[in-house]
Amino acid sequence: MLTNLVYIVGTWLALSLLMTLLLGSNLRHSNFFTSMLYLAFIVVVGDVFLWWFGVPVTEIYFASIAALAIGIPFIIIFHDWNAIGQTFFLFSIAASVVYLIYAFLVTAFSPVSPVAFFISFLLLCLETLALVLSLTYAYEVLDVLCRARWRHTPPVRLLGGYVPMVSLHIPAYNEPPELVERTLRALANLDYPNYEVILVDNNTPDETTWQPLAEVCKELGFKCLHLDKWPGYKSGALNFALAMTDPRAEIVGVIDADYIVQPEWLRRIVPYFEDPAIAFVQTPQDYRDYQHSHFSQAEYDGYKYFFALSMPFRNERNAIIFCGTMGLLRKHVLQEIGGWDTWCITEDAEASLRILYRGYQALFVPETFGRGIMPLDFEGLKKQRFRWAFGGVQVIKKHWSKLMPWSPWIDPDNRLTASQRYIYLSAGLQWFNELLTFAFTSMVLVSAALTVTGHISYLRPTSEAFILLPIILIGTNVLRALWGLRKALNLAWSRAFAALTLWFALTWVVTLACIQAVVQRAGVFLRTPKITTHAAWQRAIQVTSLETTLGSLCVLAGIAAFIHYPSVLTIGLMLICFSQAMIYLSAPTHSMASLEGIAAQRAAMEARRHEIAGTYTNESRLGLQLGAAVVALLIFGLFASLWPTPGKLPWWYKFLPQAPPPAAPVIPTLAALPTVPIPTIAIPTLALPTATAFIFPTPTAFVPSATPLPTWTALPSATLAPTLPPDTATVPPLPTETFTLPAPTLPPPTAPPPSATP
Amino acid sequence: MKDPNTYRRQQSLAETQPGKPHNPGAEPRGRERLEELLHDARTAPSTDLALEYMQQAVDIKPNDPRVISGVQLSVFNKLRSDPFVAYLAEADGRYVIRFRNSRPFTVPTARNEQEYYPPPRRTDSEKAMAMMWWILFGLIPAGLGAIILSPFAIRRGMIGLQRDSADPRQHRMAWTAIFLAFVLGLIGLLFGALLLLHFLLLG
Numbered sequence: 001m002l003t004n005l006v007y008i009v010g011t012w013l014a015l016s017l018l019m020t021l022l023l024g025s026n027l028r029h030s031n032f033f034t035s036m037l038y039l040a041f042i043v044v045v046g047d048v049f050l051w052w053f054g055v056p057v058t059e060i061y062f063a064s065i066a067a068l069a070i071g072i073p074f075i076i077i078f079h080d081w082n083a084i085g086q087t088f089f090l091f092s093i094a095a096s097v098v099y100l101i102y103a104f105l106v107t108a109f110s111p112v113s114p115v116a117f118f119i120s121f122l123l124l125c126l127e128t129l130a131l132v133l134s135l136t137y138a139y140e141v142l143d144v145l146c147r148a149r150w151r152h153t154p155p156v157r158l159l160g161g162y163v164p165m166v167s168l169h170i171p172a173y174n175e176p177p178e179l180v181e182r183t184l185r186a187l188a189n190l191d192y193p194n195y196e197v198i199l200v201d202n203n204t205p206d207e208t209t210w211q212p213l214a215e216v217c218k219e220l221g222f223k224c225l226h227l228d229k230w231p232g233y234k235s236g237a238l239n240f241a242l243a244m245t246d247p248r249a250e251i252v253g254v255i256d257a258d259y260i261v262q263p264e265w266l267r268r269i270v271p272y273f274e275d276p277a278i279a280f281v282q283t284p285q286d287y288r289d290y291q292h293s294h295f296s297q298a299e300y301d302g303y304k305y306f307f308a309l310s311m312p313f314r315n316e317r318n319a320i321i322f323c324g325t326m327g328l329l330r331k332h333v334l335q336e337i338g339g340w341d342t343w344c345i346t347e348d349a350e351a352s353l354r355i356l357y358r359g360y361q362a363l364f365v366p367e368t369f370g371r372g373i374m375p376l377d378f379e380g381l382k383k384q385r386f387r388w389a390f391g392g393v394q395v396i397k398k399h400w401s402k403l404m405p406w407s408p409w410i411d412p413d414n415r416l417t418a419s420q421r422y423i424y425l426s427a428g429l430q431w432f433n434e435l436l437t438f439a440f441t442s443m444v445l446v447s448a449a450l451t452v453t454g455h456i457s458y459l460r461p462t463s464e465a466f467i468l469l470p471i472i473l474i475g476t477n478v479l480r481a482l483w484g485l486r487k488a489l490n491l492a493w494s495r496a497f498a499a500l501t502l503w504f505a506l507t508w509v510v511t512l513a514c515i516q517a518v519v520q521r522a523g524v525f526l527r528t529p530k531i532t533t534h535a536a537w538q539r540a541i542q543v544t545s546l547e548t549t550l551g552s553l554c555v556l557a558g559i560a561a562f563i564h565y566p567s568v569l570t571i572g573l574m575l576i577c578f579s580q581a582m583i584y585l586s587a588p589t590h591s592m593a594s595l596e597g598i599a600a601q602r603a604a605m606e607a608r609r610h611e612i613a614g615t616y617t618n619e620s621r622l623g624l625q626l627g628a629a630v631v632a633l634l635i636f637g638l639f640a641s642l643w644p645t646p647g648k649l650p651w652w653y654k655f656l657p658q659a660p661p662p663a664a665p666v667i668p669t670l671a672a673l674p675t676v677p678i679p680t681i682a683i684p685t686l687a688l689p690t691a692t693a694f695i696f697p698t699p700t701a702f703v704p705s706a707t708p709l710p711t712w713t714a715l716p717s718a719t720l721a722p723t724l725p726p727d728t729a730t731v732p733p734l735p736t737e738t739f740t741l742p743a744p745t746l747p748p749p750t751a752p753p754p755s756a757t758p
Numbered sequence: 759m760k761d762p763n764t765y766r767r768q769q770s771l772a773e774t775q776p777g778k779p780h781n782p783g784a785e786p787r788g789r790e791r792l793e794e795l796l797h798d799a800r801t802a803p804s805t806d807l808a809l810e811y812m813q814q815a816v817d818i819k820p821n822d823p824r825v826i827s828g829v830q831l832s833v834f835n836k837l838r839s840d841p842f843v844a845y846l847a848e849a850d851g852r853y854v855i856r857f858r859n860s861r862p863f864t865v866p867t868a869r870n871e872q873e874y875y876p877p878p879r880r881t882d883s884e885k886a887m888a889m890m891w892w893i894l895f896g897l898i899p900a901g902l903g904a905i906i907l908s909p910f911a912i913r914r915g916m917i918g919l920q921r922d923s924a925d926p927r928q929h930r931m932a933w934t935a936i937f938l939a940f941v942l943g944l945i946g947l948l949f950g951a952l953l954l955l956h957f958l959l960l961g
Contacts, residue, residue: 113956113959114957117900117953121898121899121952122898125897214841217841223837225837225843227843228842228843231845231848239867240843240853243853243867243868243869244830244834244865245868334869335868335869338869338871343875401887409930410927410934411927521876
């Protein structure tokens with residue numbers, strides 16, 4: 001039943017995905033009866049398909065009734081979404097749950113050795129986490145693109161009699177004077193009568209860099225502070241600027257030093273503060289000069305995704321973040337929370353959580369009022385993403401207790417709603433998706449290594465159902481991410497694909513950031529090297545050396561496994577290796593692509609390099625440590641092959657969800673491998689390239705029709721007991737080594753919360 | 759040579775204060791004196807002298823909006839010719855700074871004290887609660903970690919119940935930690951039992 005349920009749910013998911021890709025964002029209408037009708041349509045079409053393929057009618061019938069019954073409350077809960085989004089999300093959850101139950105039963109009740117169970121269980125945990133994270137991504141994308149009704153849309157407000165004083169703070173560190181001067185002159189043109197500007201230059205070592213800015217400030221009537229040996233980086237500087245803010249100011253704004261702000265910004269945004277509950281208003285961070293290369297376009301699309309999709313999703317639940325630039329805050333609220341946190345390196349996002357904790361409201365106005373400069377090479381992007389990921393995990397480390405479901409019971413002062421807690425928690429945990437990807441890559445590499453060294457065994461029994469659903473789920477994730485990019489930003493497939501691979505390219509650096517943020521107590525703020533002696537292309541390769549190594553290893557491992565033991569199984573393994581390789585090899589590809597048109601932008605690039613203080617200089621060390629972890633895992637796997645295998649059939653194998661295959665494939669064991677010809681006849685003809693390789697130890701599995709290999713007798717302890725009852729049946733020799741075929745996760749990407757540079 | 763730009767202990771901050779410590783008994787007198795200082799600062803012939811007056815005003819009433827406003831005015835007047843400000847220390851809601859070739863001055867931070875992180879000391883309930891992450895992590899190796907850690911978390915929670923009983927938040931947190939540790943421990947036991955089944959299979 002469960003196996004068929006896997007097929008049934010997988011079919012429904014595939015159908016609903018197809019419909020979502022075709023029509024998902026076009027339908028702006030939501031109605032209970034339409035939704036039920038659409039759900040029934042998908043179910044019936046899927047059922048006909050399944051019936052045609054021979055799935056038992058009774059099982060289809062009961063599954064369909066269950067789907068419609070569960071669909072009713074589901075549609076009521078998600079009544080603001082259109083029918084397509086509701087059905088797709090319903091089947092995404094159903095497929096994930098069914099898969100996890102199936103995987104749990106197979107893991108728990110397959111008669112394998114304790115070591116094999118131990119490793120299988122680890123894999124199951126990784127799969128669980130990956131699917132949970134995947135559902136959080138799906139929820140976010142569908143909530144925006146399939147939403148029929150918006151409830152928290154900011155109304156347009158015009159400047160009336162309320163003209164409070166605004167203090168604009170511009171933190172700067174080692175910025176080229178001409179860049180900041182443009183920012184200052186743009187601010188001088190603001191169409192608002194009551195504001196001050198404070199330029200806070202912190203710790204810039206060279207006086208000739210900041211002195212010209214002091215002159216510009218004097219000319220424009222702005223205030224200028226040069227802070228010497230000031231602690232707390234950007235937060236520390238902004239805190240002092242807050243102390244130096246005019247007491248008449250009611251609103252504080254923060255602008256990055258490279259932002260050119262449009263004159264109407266304050267006039268358009270300040271009126272929202274007439275509502276005393278509003279604590280901060282954020283407008284999108286936007287960028288200029290991105291058309292000169294494909295890399296910059298991909299980078300731009302990646303940034304835009306956050307403001308086109310994630311922020312509206314958050315805004316609907318009053319859970320936006322303050323992004324560190326192009327945002328305004330109420331001054332007394334900032335003073336009330338104690339200013340900017342100097343411990344956290346994404347102090348802007350951290351402050352937003354503390355503000356919302358006090359019950360204030362926040363607003364996202366989806367209209368661009370200023371544009372800055374993006375990192376123009378891959379190295380700069382890596383550093384920026386490292387800081388965001390590091391800071392994101394820091395926020396979770398500090399505030400996790402405020403985000404738990406029971407938190408309001410423990411702390412009555414906590415005024416975060418359930419949605420706010422969910423959004424902040426899931427956003428923090430989503431950073432770990434890349435770490436999960438790395439864990440899967442490690443397991444794939446270990447599997448390939450075991451295959452190459454001849455230690456072929458089967459860690460977790462696989463079957464068609466076990467392969468089919470992960471393929472559908474992975475495909476769903478990738479296609480959903482592409483669809484999200486395309487629809488949210490109105491992109492062509494090629495540009496959406498480029499943006500997606502750029503997210504993949506950052507997998508490694510986010511992995512490092514997550515690990516470091518978990519183990520380190522404080523943020524890392526080491527200087528970026530200012531001078532490079534290498535040629536640009538050499539540098540581009542050098543900064544992605546670890547990703548290149550990892551990706552190349554995956555390619556080599558896949559090819560080696562196939563060459564050593566060509567079979568359907570190793571083709572599957574090779575494909576998985578290649579998919580993991582694609583994730584990591586995206587990094588050198590984009591790094592090289594970032595060289596395109598770079599000469600024309602060299603000045604801007606250098607400027608940005610200065611701005612992005614902070615580095616992940618421990619990358620090599622951490623890379624070595626992670627490499628050592630993979631080697632340790634490999635050694636563990638090899639030792640696991642020495643563990644004794646079960647000698648008899650347990651009573652609890654009946655809990656396995658799938659009946660054993662009628663003709664068990666025979667896989668050569670280690671001893672037999674050198675003498676066995678290429679085992680093409682050993683693998684049964686399957687409709688899918690599955691890895692049905694585990695010998696299910698039931699008597700029916702060993703009926704004489706199971707054609708033994710000519711060398712069957714050469715197998716060390718192959719005992720056939722076709723006529724024995726189950727309780728006395730002898731289990732044929734389980735392979736003594738492990739062979740892992742984990743479902744790899746292609747990280748369903750999300751644009752991380754942007755924040756300003758230190 | 760001693761580096762002046764480092765954090766100093768709070769006691770040493772008094773050394774950097776130009777004014778005398780605040781005396782609560784002299785409140786009315788202080789108020790008169792404050793008015794006098796604010797007036798003197800406004801009418802001072804030089805920015806340095808204005809800063810001196812404002813410094814004394816900060817010592818009397820640092821959070822008074824007029825004092826904060828006066829300090830800002832004096833500081834920015836001083837910085838108009840040279841925007842250099844060096845950090846010396848921060849404590850008691852004040853920055854201790856100096857200008858180029860000047861003696862130290864104090865400036866009100868004009869904001870509340872921030873929640874300190876990482877906290878210097880955790881209560882037993884908080885420790886028990888923080889163990890949840892380790893117990894969750896301990897579920898991954900077939901529940902073994904959870905089986906080992908949950909009794910410790912429950913014990914820590916019980917200690918928290920006894921020690922922090924006066925604080926209802928800590929009390930509730932301790933109960934939550936105990937409940938969670940118990941549930942996660944049970945899940946760990948289930949997973950551990952499955953591992954045991956596979957060991958029995960060998961026999």
